[in-house]
Amino acid sequence: MSVAEILYEQYKVLPxxxxxxxxxxxxxxDESVSVSIKALKGAVKEVKKLxxxxTQGRPISELFMELENEN
Known part of the structure; x- marks a missing residue:
């Protein structure tokens, strides 16, 4: 599965x-999004492990809390 396919599969499950x-x-x-290649590669490795x-996944609520805390 390519990175694009993985990203699309993740996109489909978002609200x-x-x-x-x-x-x-x-x-x-007008918007720019900065993405760390190192972080992206790490995320792809985690998806592959899943x-x-x-490895075990974590509740989506933890992800949302983490994202809220970044801002």
Whole structure:
């Protein structure tokens, strides 16, 4: 599975309002999003481990709390 396919699969499970926000960020000309390649690679490795059953996932509520705390 390619990185693009993984990202799309993750996108599909997001709530509709978050999908809209993400689309707005991607399509927005005034917005810029900074992505760490190191962090992205780490995330892809974690997804691969999840798919292989080598690690356990965490509740989505933890992710949302983490994202809220970043801002």
């Amino acid at each position: 509709e309002n978050i999908q809209k926000e993400l689309k707005a960020l991607i399509n927005g000309k 798919k292989e059953g080598k």
